[in-house]
Amino acid sequence: MATYKSKPQVINRPAEELFERFSNLSRLQGSLDALTEEQRAQVGDVEFTADSIRIVTPQVGEIAFVVTDRVAPSKVVFGTKSSPVPLTMEVDIKGLDATSSEVQTVINVEIPAMLRPIVGPQLQKAADKFGELMAGLSR
Numbered sequence: 001m002a003t004y005k006s007k008p009q010v011i012n013r014p015a016e017e018l019f020e021r022f023s024n025l026s027r028l029q030g031s032l033d034a035l036t037e038e039q040r041a042q043v044g045d046v047e048f049t050a051d052s053i054r055i056v057t058p059q060v061g062e063i064a065f066v067v068t069d070r071v072a073p074s075k076v077v078f079g080t081k082s083s084p085v086p087l088t089m090e091v092d093i094k095g096l097d098a099t100s101s102e103v104q105t106v107i108n109v110e111i112p113a114m115l116r117p118i119v120g121p122q123l124q125k126a127a128d129k130f131g132e133l134m135a136g137l138s139r
Contacts, residue, residue, distance in 0.1 A: 001108055001109070001110055002108070002109050002110075002111055002116055002120065002123070003106060003107070003108050004106070004107045004109075004120070004123045004124045004126070004127040005104055005105070005106050005107075005127060006104055006105040006106075006127040006128045006130065006131025006132070007104075007128060007131060008102045008103070008104045008131075009102065009103050009104070009131055009132065009134075009135035010096065010100055010101070010102055011100065011101055011102075011103055011135055011138050012099060012100050013099070013100070013101060013138060014095060014098060014099060014100075014101060015073045015074065015093045015094065015095035015101040016072075016073045016095075018073075018093050018101050018103060018138055019070075019072055019073035019074070019076070019093055021138055022076040022091050022093070022134070022138075023067075023070055023072075023076060024050050025048040025049060025050060025051065025052065025053060025067070026048055026049055026050045028048045028134075028137045028138075029047070029048040029049075031137040031138075032046060032048065032137060043133060044056070044057065045057075046133065051066055051067045052064055052065060052066045052067070053065045053078065057126075062082065063080055063082065063083060064080065064081050064082055065078035065079065065080055065089055066078060066079055066080075066081060068088070073093060073095070074092065074093050074094065075090055075091065075092050075093065076090070076091045076093075077089075077090050078090070078091075085109055085110050085111055086109070086110040087107065087108070087109040087110075088107070088108045088109075089105060089106070089107050089108075089130070090105070090106040090108070091103060091104075091105055091134055092104045092105075092106060103131065103134060103135055103138065104131060105127050105128075105130045105131035105134060106127070107123055107126065107127045107130075109123060
């Protein structure tokens with residue numbers, strides 16, 4: 001199992017509030033829809049429903065993540081339906097104080113060790129981009 005972690009993002013919201021936002025992803029769709037055309041182009045083709053995220057990338061194609069586990073107020077875990085390899089993505093939330101939290105995206109994927117040097121940099125980039133997206137939509 002290979003693990004790729006985004007850079008931690010500090011968000012000025014309590015952990016409980018962030019957990020609620022990530023637990024019902026349709027709330028994030030409204031923030032996504034409110035972005036300017038230029039910002040939306042940078043985000044790419046992403047769509048949220050209450051329990052899923054659909055991402056389309058030129059490198060991988062379409063990947064759909066579905067919420068598989070919720071651990072209040074610290075974690076929301078997503079699994080894939082269409083990935084060619086077992087893959088999960090976690091949004092980890094750590095309360096820093098009463099008004100701010102740290103959010104980090106963690107991707108766990110089962111890929112052979114010989115493919116990690118080839119696929120790893122792309123997965124790290126995906127973890128970083130998704131972490132930035134989730135943090136940006138939560139502000």
